[in-house]
Amino acid sequence: MEVDHRIRVSDGDGETTAGQGGVVGVFFARCWLRLRSVLVGLWCWVAGFARKVGRIAREDPRRVAHSLKVGLALTLVSVFYYVTPLFKGFGVSTLWAVLTVVVVMEYTVGGTLSKGLNRAFATLVAGFIAVGAHQVANRCGAQGEPILLAIFVFLLASAATFSRFIPEIKARYDYGVTIFILTFSLVAVSSYRVEELIQLAHQRFSTIVIGVLTCLCTTIFVFPVWAGEDLHKLTAGNLDKLAQFLQGLESECFGEKAAGENLEGKAFLQVYKSVLNSKASEDSLCNFAKWEPGHGKFGFRHPWSQYQKLGALCRQCASSMEALASYVITLQKSQYPEANPELTLKVRTACGEMSSHSAKALKELSTAIRTMIIPSPANITMSAAIKAAKDLRNELSEEAALLQVMHVAVTATLLSDLVTTIVKIAETADNLARLGHFKNPEKTQKDVAINIPSR
Amino acid sequence: MEVDHRIRVSDGDGETTAGQGGVVGVFFARCWLRLRSVLVGLWCWVAGFARKVGRIAREDPRRVAHSLKVGLALTLVSVFYYVTPLFKGFGVSTLWAVLTVVVVMEYTVGGTLSKGLNRAFATLVAGFIAVGAHQVANRCGAQGEPILLAIFVFLLASAATFSRFIPEIKARYDYGVTIFILTFSLVAVSSYRVEELIQLAHQRFSTIVIGVLTCLCTTIFVFPVWAGEDLHKLTAGNLDKLAQFLQGLESECFGEKAAGENLEGKAFLQVYKSVLNSKASEDSLCNFAKWEPGHGKFGFRHPWSQYQKLGALCRQCASSMEALASYVITLQKSQYPEANPELTLKVRTACGEMSSHSAKALKELSTAIRTMIIPSPANITMSAAIKAAKDLRNELSEEAALLQVMHVAVTATLLSDLVTTIVKIAETADNLARLGHFKNPEKTQKDVAINIPSR
Numbered sequence: 037m038e039v040d041h042r043i044r045v046s047d048g049d050g051e052t053t054a055g056q057g058g059v060v061g062v063f064f065a066r067c068w069l070r071l072r073s074v075l076v077g078l079w080c081w082v083a084g085f086a087r088k089v090g091r092i093a094r095e096d097p098r099r100v101a102h103s104l105k106v107g108l109a110l111t112l113v114s115v116f117y118y119v120t121p122l123f124k125g126f127g128v129s130t131l132w133a134v135l136t137v138v139v140v141m142e143y144t145v146g147g148t149l150s151k152g153l154n155r156a157f158a159t160l161v162a163g164f165i166a167v168g169a170h171q172v173a174n175r176c177g178a179q180g181e182p183i184l185l186a187i188f189v190f191l192l193a194s195a196a197t198f199s200r201f202i203p204e205i206k207a208r209y210d211y212g213v214t215i216f217i218l219t220f221s222l223v224a225v226s227s228y229r230v231e232e233l234i235q236l237a238h239q240r241f242s243t244i245v246i247g248v249l250t251c252l253c254t255t256i257f258v259f260p261v262w263a264g265e266d267l268h269k270l271t272a273g274n275l276d277k278l279a280q281f282l283q284g285l286e287s288e289c290f291g292e293k294a295a296g297e298n299l300e301g302k303a304f305l306q307v308y309k310s311v312l313n314s315k316a317s318e319d320s321l322c323n324f325a326k327w328e329p330g331h332g333k334f335g336f337r338h339p340w341s342q343y344q345k346l347g348a349l350c351r352q353c354a355s356s357m358e359a360l361a362s363y364v365i366t367l368q369k370s371q372y373p374e375a376n377p378e379l380t381l382k383v384r385t386a387c388g389e390m391s392s393h394s395a396k397a398l399k400e401l402s403t404a405i406r407t408m409i410i411p412s413p414a415n416i417t418m419s420a421a422i423k424a425a426k427d428l429r430n431e432l433s434e435e436a437a438l439l440q441v442m443h444v445a446v447t448a449t450l451l452s453d454l455v456t457t458i459v460k461i462a463e464t465a466d467n468l469a470r471l472g473h474f475k476n477p478e479k480t481q482k483d484v485a486i487n488i489p490s491r
Numbered sequence: 492m493e494v495d496h497r498i499r500v501s502d503g504d505g506e507t508t509a510g511q512g513g514v515v516g517v518f519f520a521r522c523w524l525r526l527r528s529v530l531v532g533l534w535c536w537v538a539g540f541a542r543k544v545g546r547i548a549r550e551d552p553r554r555v556a557h558s559l560k561v562g563l564a565l566t567l568v569s570v571f572y573y574v575t576p577l578f579k580g581f582g583v584s585t586l587w588a589v590l591t592v593v594v595v596m597e598y599t600v601g602g603t604l605s606k607g608l609n610r611a612f613a614t615l616v617a618g619f620i621a622v623g624a625h626q627v628a629n630r631c632g633a634q635g636e637p638i639l640l641a642i643f644v645f646l647l648a649s650a651a652t653f654s655r656f657i658p659e660i661k662a663r664y665d666y667g668v669t670i671f672i673l674t675f676s677l678v679a680v681s682s683y684r685v686e687e688l689i690q691l692a693h694q695r696f697s698t699i700v701i702g703v704l705t706c707l708c709t710t711i712f713v714f715p716v717w718a719g720e721d722l723h724k725l726t727a728g729n730l731d732k733l734a735q736f737l738q739g740l741e742s743e744c745f746g747e748k749a750a751g752e753n754l755e756g757k758a759f760l761q762v763y764k765s766v767l768n769s770k771a772s773e774d775s776l777c778n779f780a781k782w783e784p785g786h787g788k789f790g791f792r793h794p795w796s797q798y799q800k801l802g803a804l805c806r807q808c809a810s811s812m813e814a815l816a817s818y819v820i821t822l823q824k825s826q827y828p829e830a831n832p833e834l835t836l837k838v839r840t841a842c843g844e845m846s847s848h849s850a851k852a853l854k855e856l857s858t859a860i861r862t863m864i865i866p867s868p869a870n871i872t873m874s875a876a877i878k879a880a881k882d883l884r885n886e887l888s889e890e891a892a893l894l895q896v897m898h899v900a901v902t903a904t905l906l907s908d909l910v911t912t913i914v915k916i917a918e919t920a921d922n923l924a925r926l927g928h929f930k931n932p933e934k935t936q937k938d939v940a941i942n943i944p945s946r
Contacts, residue, residue, distance in 0.1 A: 103653035107646065111641045114680045117680050131680070139673070185569075189566055194558040195558070198554065201547050218589075225573075225586070226572070228573060316771045338927055342919060342922055342926060345922075346919050386903060390909075404929070408930060446904050446905075447838075447842055450818065452845065453811050454737075454845075457807050458849050459877065461804045461808070461856065465801065472790075
């Protein structure tokens, strides 16, 4: 809007001078102003982009370190090409070291190790098999050789590609299988024209090993980023977030200072959300951590899969918290007359105790994990929370009628929550139908109505 | 265990004959029996593996088709190498076509398109920049050239690597940036020794384009797997699963035929779980779908992001269902005397109506999405569920005392659910501490106790 405005104003200016000056002056003035507005727009975009880049760098300075490490590894490996004696040893194959560095270098040590070892071993195995295939094909004469080679490539590539659908292979050796197909095809295909196949294979393997070693040295010795350490911190952080939610609940809803104000938009009611979406990064970190050697406080066979179990439970907690959060908000909104103040007070006190003790237990666990000290003998804190829950149940069970109604009522409340979400789903589906040009049901409605199973 | 048993039995057999025979006979007998047990074990493993492979293939036959397609594409592209006239045109660069096919070929059309276009454009751009860098470095003499080239490689590789941390670039151009670094380094580094740089760059680019085109033709024209279609089906399937849960709830808990049996382990109480974990595959399918051209019922600018919105809501539903499922199980277990049968019946009826109408609405939506027909005018079915929820609320609000207690009680119940999960978390953390050799807190306990914030 600002830009448009400028142009219009300046057009007016231009014409007043143009009355005396000339058409050329107006033209240049217009061009200049238009150019200036484009430049201003470009400048705003660049400034915004720079701010964003700065924010990303400040959020985690290890990202900058990683970028410089990639540059360093590439420069180191390219030295092989520039220095004549080294070049003579390996020839054009040196380029494979550059290629390896670019493809293998990952953010974490575990990632680099997993890709590097996969690459090196897959190249070795595929190279041997390919040389064998070449020997077999070679005996079939000039006519048969390319046909036989093509058949070998087809069969091995198909089989190897299929093996990537097996979950165990997919999880740990996906990259290795790709490199296996790659190396086998390259060696088998080029064996048709290259004379000194063994020498070529040897050169290529050596340069790949050089590339992998360069990557490993740079990732391990220059500001290493350990996937295991990140996973460890992520887990402790998730426990902290859950504790934060419960602390907030205690102080804002059940505590003595609870103001009864509107809770919608409170930060503590949002804090569990990132826990819900942590599965993907947790899985990949765990997968990489398994490749890492012992480092710092972590041994080689550190029980990384326990972190995945903890993560699954944390997400289950976060799920319950989602239900609780939406419920707490509606609870605070609807103020009923205090009909049974005694019981309400009892329940509130019990809720407060449950949340504060649970929060404390979670905090303790996260501290125990962070400092790697065995947590205090199981659940002194939790037993208080369990006792509060049990007491409340006993208290209520004296009023059996109430308890029973309550149980049914909880289900009813959760279900009406679901109904609200499903209404939103219906709205989004309507949106999708509109934007995606779904067919109008005029003619087809009858058929569809019959097709809906009404179990 | 079976194998051990056999060996022991056979050892006994061996010794009875050895009394008359000789030491050599015993030795061979043992060897044979040990070998046989190893072979039997191997055979069992192979048979198990074959069954698994068969299951994976039967689950989705498109996987077999994909594997054969990769083999086909590789064989097609290797023809370039075998046929002499074609080979003379491109020389050794033909190998880049093979490399491209292996790396670019993905399961879905969108994946292949995204990788192929990224690769082609990144190669083109990086090639131009690298040739420019070579021209600049060339003017600095034999001494300066490698140094200047190394500086260029370091700067560009660092900058490009950092750009991969920007979420927008990471999401759509991650592979392109890798290829950019790769091509730039390869061309810049090899420019130091190769004479006819432009010709080399041209050959390499052409072969990469040939590789990409081969991939695209095979993925698009031979049994294509469209990411968009998979996303579409996944969304409809998720809606179906949610409906299944609600149907099960209606018939097993609130319906007339509800048997009141133990619900733990019922299939319908598990069905929402896969919905909870669908985010990762949904995101990647959506990302690939955006690259795909129009196909079947889907236009080029089909609103794919709406599917992500639907997915987020579905996961929210599944979250509530998790809370509901654990609640329904405990509810069924604890049988209280029917203290207020009239009210209980009312609530049960309302719950039954809410679930059955919601399930019906979800089924309708999934059918509408699957057939791409606009869903029936918004929420005729849902309005029945909403009405049931409202009626129940009105009914209960006449008994204000009950309603208020109920609200507080729901919170208390959800919280005691949380307490149960947190106890499990504490157990897992204990496991982790034991397996991970955490330190004993004897000396350090005091410090830690002080460090725990007790807000």
